[in-house]
Amino acid sequence: xxxxxxxxxxxxxxxxxxxxxxxxxxxxxxxxxxxxxxxxxxxxxxxxxxxxxxxxxxxxxxxxxxxxxxxxxxxxxxxxxxxxxxxxxxxxxxxxxxxxxxxxxxxxxxxxxxxxxxxxxxxxxxxxxxxxxxxxxxxxxxxxxxxxxxxxxxxxxxxxxxxxxxxxxxxxxxxxxxxxxxxxxxxxxxxxxxxxxxxxxxxxxxxxxxxxxxxxxxxxxxxxxxxxxxxxxxxxxxxxxxxxxxxxxxxxxxxxxxxxxxxxxxxxxxxxxxxxxxxxxxxxxxxxxxxxxxxxxxxxxxxxxxxxxxxxxxxxxxxxxxxxxxxxxxxxxxxxxxxxxxxxxxxxxxxxxxxxxxxxxxxxxxxxxxxxxxxxxxxxxxxxxxxxxxxxxxxxxxxxxxxxxxxxxxxxxxxxxxxxxxxxxxxxxxxxxxxxxxxxxxxxxxxxxxxxxxxxxxxx
Numbered sequence: 001x002x003x004x005x006x007x008x009x010x011x012x013x014x015x016x017x018x019x020x021x022x023x024x025x026x027x028x029x030x031x032x033x034x035x036x037x038x039x040x041x042x043x044x045x046x047x048x049x050x051x052x053x054x055x056x057x058x059x060x061x062x063x064x065x066x067x068x069x070x071x072x073x074x075x076x077x078x079x080x081x082x083x084x085x086x087x088x089x090x091x092x093x094x095x096x097x098x099x100x101x102x103x104x105x106x107x108x109x110x111x112x113x114x115x116x117x118x119x120x121x122x123x124x125x126x127x128x129x130x131x132x133x134x135x136x137x138x139x140x141x142x143x144x145x146x147x148x149x150x151x152x153x154x155x156x157x158x159x160x161x162x163x164x165x166x167x168x169x170x171x172x173x174x175x176x177x178x179x180x181x182x183x184x185x186x187x188x189x190x191x192x193x194x195x196x197x198x199x200x201x202x203x204x205x206x207x208x209x210x211x212x213x214x215x216x217x218x219x220x221x222x223x224x225x226x227x228x229x230x231x232x233x234x235x236x237x238x239x240x241x242x243x244x245x246x247x248x249x250x251x252x253x254x255x256x257x258x259x260x261x262x263x264x265x266x267x268x269x270x271x272x273x274x275x276x277x278x279x280x281x282x283x284x285x286x287x288x289x290x291x292x293x294x295x296x297x298x299x300x301x302x303x304x305x306x307x308x309x310x311x312x313x314x315x316x317x318x319x320x321x322x323x324x325x326x327x328x329x330x331x332x333x334x335x336x337x338x339x340x341x342x343x344x345x346x347x348x349x350x351x352x353x354x355x356x357x358x359x360x361x362x363x364x365x366x367x368x369x370x371x372x373x374x375x376x377x378x379x380x381x382x383x384x385x386x387x388x389x390x391x392x393x394x395x396x397x398x399x400x401x402x403x404x405x406x407x408x409x410x411x412x413x414x415x416x417x418x419x420x421x422x423x424x425x426x427x428x429x430x431x432x433x434x435x436x437x438x439x440x441x442x443x444x445x446x447x448x449x450x451x452x453x454x455x456x457x458x459x460x
Contacts, residue, residue: 003041003042005041005062005064006018006020006041006042008058008061008062009044009055009058009062012054012057012058013046013051013054013055013058015047015051016044016045016046016051016055017044017045017046017047017092018042018043018044018045019042019043019045020042020043024043025038025039025040025042025043026038028040028043028069028072028081028087028089029043029067029080029081029082029087030072030079030080030081031072031073031074031075031077031078031079031080032072032073032074032075033074033075033076033077033080033422033423033424034334035077035390035394035423035424036077036080036082036423037082038080038081038082039081039082039083039084040067040081040082040084040085040086040087041064041084041085041086042086042087043069043086043087043089044086044087044088044089045089045091045092046088046090046092046093047092047093048093049093049167049169049175049206049207052088052090052093052169052204052206053169053173053174053175054173055086055088056169056170056171056172056173056204056453057172057173059086059453060171060172060173060451060453063451063453064085064086064453065083065084065085065086065452065453065454065455065456066085066086066087066088066204066453066454066455067079067080067081067085067086067087067088067200067455068088068090068141068145068200068204068205068454068455069081069087069088069089069090069091070089070090070091070110070111070138070139070140070141070142070143070145071113071134071137071138071139071142072142073134073137073138073142074142074146074419074420074422075337075339075419075424076339076416076419076420076421076422076423076424076425077422077423077424077458078145078146078199078200078419078420078421078422078423078455078458079142079200079422080422080423083456083457085456088204089111090109090110090111090139090141090204090205090206091111091139092111093109093110093111093206094109094111094112094113094116094139095108095109095112096108096109096112096116096117096120097109097207099120099124100181101124103164103181104126104211104212104213105164105165105181105209105210105211105212106120106121106124106128106209106210106212107165107181107207107208107209107210108120108140108207108208108210109140109206109207110139110140110141110144110204110205110206110207110208111139111140111141112139112140113135113136113137113138113139113140114128114130114131114132114134114135114136114138114139114140114143115135115136117140117210118131118135121210121212124212125215126212126213126214126215127212127213127214127215127216128162128210128211128212128213129152129155129156129162129213129216130143130148130149130150130152130156130158130159130162131150131151131152132148132149132150132151133150133151133324133325133327133328134327140205140208140210141204141205141206141208143159144159144163144166144195144196144205144208145196145197145198145199145200145205145420146159146197146199146418146419146420147159147160147196147197147418148418149372149375149377149417149418150372150418151247151249151323151324151372152246152247153372153374153375153377154245154246154247154248154372154374154375155216155244155245155246155247156213158418159196160193160196160197161211162210162211163192163196163208163209163210163211164179164181164182164183164209164210164211165177165178165179165180165181165182165192165208165209166178166179166192166195166196166205166207166208166209167205167206167207167208168195168202168203168204168205168206169203169204169206170202170203170448170449171202171203171448171449171450171451171453171454172449172450172451175206176191176203178190178191178192178195179191179192180209181209194444197420198459199420199421199422199455199458199459200454200455200458201445201448201449201454201455201458201459202444202445202448202449202454203448203449203454204454216246216281217281217282217283218281218282218283219246219279219280219281219282220279220280220282220288220291220309220310220316221277221278221279221309221310221315221316221319221320222277222278222279222280222291222295222307222308222309222310222319223267223268223275223276223277223307223308223309223319223322224275224276224277224278224295224298224304224306224307225268225270225272225274225275225304225305225306225307226250226272226273226274226275226276226303226304226305227272227273227274227302227303227305228273228274229273229274229351229352229355230348231274231298231302231303231304232250232274232276232347232351232373233347233348233373234298234301234303235276235298235303235304236248236276236373236374238294238297238298238301238303239278239280239294239298240374241294242290242291242293242294243278243280243281243287243290243291243294244280244281244287245278245279245280245374246279246280246281247277247278247279247372247374248276248277248278248372248373248374249276249277249278249323249370249371249372249373250274250275250276250277250370250371250373251274251275251277251322251323251326251369251370251371252273252274252275252368252369252370253271253272253273253274253275254366254367254368255326255368255369255370256275256322258326258329258330258333258368259321259322259325259326259329261329262325262328262329263325264318264321264322264325264329265318265321267308267318267319267322268306268307268308269306270306272305272306275322276373277319277320277322277323279316279320291309295307323370326368326370327379330368330381330383333366333383333384334383334384334390334393335368335381335382335383335384336381336382336384336393336394336397337379337380337381337382337419337424338378338379338380338401338404338415339377339378339379339380339416339417339418339419340377340378340380340404340408340413340414340415340416340417341375341376341377341378341413341414341417341418342376342408342411342412342413342414343376343411343412343413344374344375344376346376346411346412346413347373347376349411350407350408350411350413351378353407353411354378354380354404354407357400357403357404357407358380358400361399361400361403362382362400364385365382365383365384365385366382366383367380367381367382367383368380368381368383369381376413376417377417377418378417380404382397382400398427401428402427402428405428405431405432406431408431408432409431409432413432414432415428415429415431415432416432420458420459421458421459422458422459423457423458426457426458426459426460429459429460438460441459441460442460445459445460
């Protein structure tokens with residue numbers, strides 16, 4: 001360890017695990033975007049809140065920028081360290097700390113994975129309802145930093161709704177205890193909510209108190225085949241009117257092609273333009289009859305051409321794999337991703353305008369899109385041809401993203417639904433936020449991190 005700054009850090013924290021090998025720098029210095037060459041100074045893996053605080057005090061003394069790191073499953077470059085920053089990984093801080101039965105809360109360290117949080121909640125007969133495909137890799141701290149959503153937002157909302165309290169280390173090393181699990185707390189600004197979605201630019205989440213819920217009633221999963229894009233919202237309206245929906249996810253025929261090639265099993269004969277996976281409460285015969293009635297209505301109206309309903313947990317998992325396996329199946333193609341949202345009421349008009357834009361702008365590329373139609377969140381994946389250089393591919397995609405951002409602005413949407421701004425979407429923040437809002441956000445950041453060492457270059 002030749003860098004005197006790291007020697008000073010190790011002297012301050014003799015037991016701190018510090019990694020400097022090239023393989024470790026590469027592994028911890030990037031996220032799923034894979035667009036930037038990682039070049040961190042080192043990787044710090046603290047095991048306690050006190051060590052996190054001391055790392056931040058050291059960073060202030062030495063003027064070293066710090067990139068907070070969780071599971072690094074982000075798609076916006078929010079966890080990238082490419083400018084000699086210290087990566088502060090919460091990986092070792094992954095334990096459940098306390099369960100409060102009366103409050104129905106579970107306090108965990110920020111490095112715990114979402115899957116581990118699910119398992120811990122189930123151990124107490126309850127659930128933590130935020131859920132998405134990266135559950136085995138993403139961390140609770142990262143979920144908080146991006147206000148992660150996922151497949152059950154239609155029923156439960158985003159991460160924001162399920163955080164009762166936070167412990168956060170601010171840019172100066174001070175420990176903040178925010179809200180302390182209170183249900184009612186009208187004692188000024190709710191800094192807990194300010195931290196949620198702040199992408200590690202205001203502080204480092206070290207602990208989170210999660211709200212838990214009763215397990216949902218028994219459910220059923222259905223796969224629907226649709227003839228055209230307009231049918232998506234018609235089926236959604238019909239099913240929402242009759243059923244208690246837990247999830248309503250759609251994907252295109254092209255998405256299905258890739259996930260089938262990746263090992264998923266076909267559930268319907270024939271090929272159709274659009275598909276929906278929906279999950280709904282089915283606790284009794286009346287609920288199941290309502291589902292059948294909704295399906296029959298959709299077929300009679302010509303909104304649904306075919307369908308299948310799972311008869312077992314294994315079949316339900318197989319149907320869900322058709323949706324949840326898409327991102328993994330596209331990864332080898334190095335996709336350029338857009339994660340966008342509009343109001344549910346604006347979805348039909350936006351979908352038509354978006355499809356026209358993508359068809360015109362990307363005639364030479366495969367464009368795969370899917371999303372959470374019930375909360376207005378769409379994921380657009382442009383697949384890179386093998387022969388095209390990375391830089392040229394990204395340059396072409398960014399030109400279209402500018403047009404997409406303008407389209408979103410007209411429809412009152414957001415350039416980032418659930419993955420944050422990071423580095424990738426930084427140029428398009430003004431399409432979602434006004435100049436006055438951005439100025440206030442900058443001012444807030446200056447208060448929490450006056451030396452500008454927390455995840456610099458991200459968001460702004």
